[in-house]
Amino acid sequence: MASSSSSSSSSFPFILFFTLLCLCKCNASPRLPTTLTIIPISSHLSKSSLPSLDQIDAHDKARLIFLDSLAAKKEATIASGTPFHQAGSYLVKAKVGTPGQALLMAMDTSYDAAWVPCSGCIGCSNPTPFAHKNSSSFRPLHCAMPQCRQAPNSFCAAPWCRFKATYGASSFEGLMSLDSLALADDTLPRYAFGCLRQVTGKPVLSQGLLGLGRGPLSLLSQAGNLYRNTFSYCLPSFRSSSFTGTLRLGPVGQPTRIDFTPLLTNPSRPTLYYVNMTAIRVGRRFVNLPPSALAFDPTTGAGTIFDSGTMVTRLVAPAYAAVRDEFRKRINLPVSSLGGYDTCFTEPFVPPTISFHFDGMFVTLPRENVVIHSSYGTTTCLAMASAPDNVNSVVNVIASYQQQNHRVLYDVANSRIGVSRELCS
Incomplete structure (x- = not known):
């Protein structure tokens, strides 16, 4: 009898522990899907500025040249006067830095790195660039860090990692950097991206670019296990001014x-x-x-x-x-x-x-x-x-x-x- 009583009393803490654990799990709120609104870039244009069929054709020919350039990290050549990522792009809202600064970024499934126009950029056409000096978490990327070697056309200007690329009549260069990237309610600290500092020729990026490719600098790779290498989107008509799509990050939803x-x-x-x-x-x-x-x-x-x-x-x-x-x-x-x-x-x-x-x-x-x-x-x-x-x-x-x-x-x-x-x- 004494033995039975001792066994019951000793097992009580374990029963209580597993009961509380069950209650915690049952009451825990499931993770909601991370969803961003997709905005056609044409919704920021007047009706008279919507791309014509000729402009769409020129954009796509330039795009295929860019896709071809990915084979051996060649520099892509784009038709003179054709803005890169100005037609047919879909934008999402993000916040960069601490405190977060709102930016529009073009989503691109065939590119890995992210780029944003930074304040002081010569030749950038974005009226509200990323003010990197106002971000307490902004850091230049050191040459020794692996992200420097992963960035396209990168080089070392000791001790900082820089990059440059040429697109026909246009070229840009800047500083590889680390800072906070916020998407909806998620924050990714120390996100590696390019900070544009100079553009010559035709402006190539009036907004930022968010790479959704499969490489090491892409959003999926840098997010680690947060999105479990999964995303989806629903694209609205690029000529529509009233419809918006969604970019959904992670397997939930x-x-x-x-x-x-x-x-x-x-x-x-x-x-x-x-x-x-x-x-x-x-x-x-x-x-x-x-x-x-x-x-x-x-x-x-x-x-x-x-x-x-x-x-x-x-x-x-x-x-x-x-x-x-x-x-x-x-x-x-x-x-x-x-x-x-x-x-x-x-x-x-x-x-x-x-x-x-x-x-x-x-x-x-x-x-x-x-x-x-x-x-x-x-x-x-x-x-x-x-x-x-x-x-x-x-x-x-x-x-x-x-x-x-x-x-x-x-x-x-x-x-x-x-x-x-x-x-x-």
Whole structure:
């Protein structure tokens, strides 16, 4: 009897401990999703300043040159007079420094590093740059730190790490830095980013840039386990002034009913989100494609990527020709061209749907994602084009216009991308 009483009394603290532990876990609030509003850059422009089809085409040609430059850390050349990240960009609000200073940053899935225009920058066009001297947590990045070697085109001006890059008629340089980055309610201390100090030629970044790629300086890498290598976005129409999308960081709150396709890794372009596209369908008909048009080849860079910075989907020449010809056959109206678009119509028509097929997933585009309308007049064009001749023409780019009003989920932790229909509002 005494033995039983002693055993009961000695076990009481353990019972109490596990009871309290259970209560703590049961009452703990689950982590809410980190969600940022996505704003089309065009919402900051007047209607007369919205990009024309010619400007969209020029932007995308420059973008593909930039994507091509990622292969061997080459400097990218952009067409003279074409502002980089001025058309087709989607912005999110962030705060940099202590106390936090509000900045708009363009989200870019094909870039790793972050850049912000800093006060005193010569040639920067941002009227409210980051006042780094007013931040108590701002620190220049020392040359010996690993982030210096990870930054593109970096060099050491002892003891501080600097960078420079050239884009045709434009170039910029600055200081690699560390400071606090706040996104919604999350704060990432000692975030490595570029502090722009000088821009010559055409301004290349009127706002900051937030890299969402797969490399060591990207948001996913620098956030550690906070977002578990997962994010998604829903992009609103770039011509819309009333709709906004969302950037959702981390696995919480992501769609559960969604199909996925595996991510592929290209060692020559480790930042890019490669997937295996297997077929393209126009209406109910699969177009006839040579296997080489869609094949993934890390050596040449061939394959298919998802990219937020290219505006209109670009297909390699054989794939585009097959899609274009079938599209024209379905419309059966006189064809004209406008700028870089060779499949345009001036008469009203109902476009067929177009579907992209991937391993384990297919995405059928709604009609508003298939055609693009001229800002002036009644011309409507197929919202796709062939890769320009002056760049690596072996990569297919699933661009932001075709991604609009879809939730695109980048689950890097499980090496996959998912797409589901979602209206951004």
